[in-house]
Amino acid sequence: MCLSDLRRGQAATVADISDETLRVQLLRFGITAGCRVHCHTKLPLGPVVLRYGGQEIALGREIARQVQVS
Numbered sequence: 001m002c003l004s005d006l007r008r009g010q011a012a013t014v015a016d017i018s019d020e021t022l023r024v025q026l027l028r029f030g031i032t033a034g035c036r037v038h039c040h041t042k043l044p045l046g047p048v049v050l051r052y053g054g055q056e057i058a059l060g061r062e063i064a065r066q067v068q069v070s
Helices: 020-027
Strands: 011-017 036-042 048-052 055-059 067-069
Touching: 011 020
Parallel strands: none
Antiparallel strands: 011 036, 011 067, 036 048, 048 055
């Protein structure tokens, strides 16, 4: 399952980030494989807003599809 599949309020553990550039970008926010994230908001045709470590991070759907969660 990928981040874009999460429902609002659902939590998941990041399993894999397929793109190296994206992996480095998410690392700047502290998001790596093994961390637990919460889907705060999903806007129709818009971004997925995650809550992690006291911050909210908006990811476009195309980017969220590249992050595998379990």
